[in-house]
Amino acid sequence: MSGLEFNFTEADFRTLSRLALEDAGIELNEGKRTLVYSRLAKRLRSLGLRDFSEYCSLIQEHEGAQERRHFVSQLTTNVTKFYRESHHFDHLSAHAIGQIREKTRRGQPVRIWSAACSSGEEPYSIAIELAKHMTPQELSHIKILATDIDNKILASASKGIYPATALANLAPELRQRFFTETDQSGALQVSTEIRQLVTFRHLNLIKTWPVKGPFDAVFCRNVAIYFPDNIQHDLWENFSRVIAKDGFLYIGHSERITGATARRFTSKGATIYQLTDAVGARSNA
Ligand SMILES: C[S@@+](CC[C@H](N)C(=O)[O-])C[C@H]1O[C@@H](n2cnc3c(N)ncnc32)[C@H](O)[C@@H]1O
Structure with a gap:
């Protein structure tokens, strides 16, 4: 991928795909290249790395163990909601x-x-x-x-x-009975x-x-x-x-x-x- 802030080669993508599969079972096919770039670019930025090749090296080193967990975390999708598939x-x-x-x-x-x-x-x-x-x-x-x-x-x-918006699909009586107010505005516990x-x-x-x-x-x-x-x-x-x-x-x-x-x-x-x-x-x- 060219014209981007960080150089991201085919070999980098293959390395990241292999590690995602080994660590979390997550299969990254070709269609996920842009998603992988955008989710990990912020990690490179905050670590001050020059390109994806440096990132691949880091997460395969002993010192990169903590970053390897961030890597997995960035690639997982956490979408969920109360009473999903009710x-x-x-x-x-x-x-x-x-x-x-x-x-x-x-x-x-x-x-x-x-x-x-x-x-x-x-x-x-x-x-x-x-x-x-x-x-x-x-x-x-x-x-x-x-x-x-x-x-x-x-x-x-x-x-x-x-946030109260996350409870939108809960019946009011459930919200009333099973949630309490917090000191964070608009949030319930x-x-x-x-x-x-x-x-x-x-x-x-x-x-x-x-x-x-x-x-x-x-x-x-x-x-x-x-x-x-x-x-x-x-x-x-x-x-x-x-x-x-x-x-x-x-x-x-x-x-x-x-x-x-x-x-x-x-x-x-x-x-x-x-x-x-x-x-x-x-x-x-
Ligand atoms: C889309 S969410 C599903 C949440 C909930 N089960 C639901 O259906 O609403 C997928 C979750 O799977 C977790 N996950 C991905 N790979 C995993 C693995 N190898 N072991 C355990 N959890 C994993 C992610 O961190 C994420 O929180």
Whole structure:
């Protein structure tokens, strides 16, 4: 690419594509060149680098480890919102809740995982949906794990503070009940009752997971689309090993479960799956 502030060669793009794939599973095809340039140019500017070749060298050196995390963070897409793909939350409170209640009655922990949670709207929506329907005693058994590769977004997610505009698609009674005023003008914070149900942790979906399950439900939405087929297959396979028998997997609107693992899941509606053949998965019962 010529006529730009920083020289960006074909070889630089190939190096950055390889590193994005190795670090995060993110596939950068030719069509992403302009996007990569514009997202990383600000990093070069703030580091005082002359061109992309210097940037490629830096992030491959030991001293560049911190910048390598910024690199991944710049390339991820964090778009999300409260109650995104709302039919998943309808399913959670109309169907999955039966099993969830049964476990809380037996005094067993219920574990739900929001994998690739971005700025927190997804795990908080899960918590709000359950809190709408469950008693404080039942809720005391619920644990929601929320993970993402991007530490910066996790720091903001754990605060649970959002501009009022981010709550536009929430019913007024939910805003009233589950959010509190803050001293930042126009911003609201998720209530303590909801925040204490959610634990945020760093986790890279394409590396070894420091979690074992079993999970009663997993939300892994709008992240697998960035992964190549082989990484997607491994991802579904890994989920089939940590979801409890008859637990649910919710995926993004343009994603589908592929590979040999697909037969273990039974479709329960658009992008909703139940792990009915739990080979390798452990029952929580
Ligand atoms: C588009 S957001 C999806 C947020 C939410 N799940 C939703 O559907 O609204 C994608 C998220 O995936 C995260 N991500 C990308 N690659 C990842 C990886 N290898 N491991 C974990 N999270 C990753 C990004 O940081 C980003 O927050």
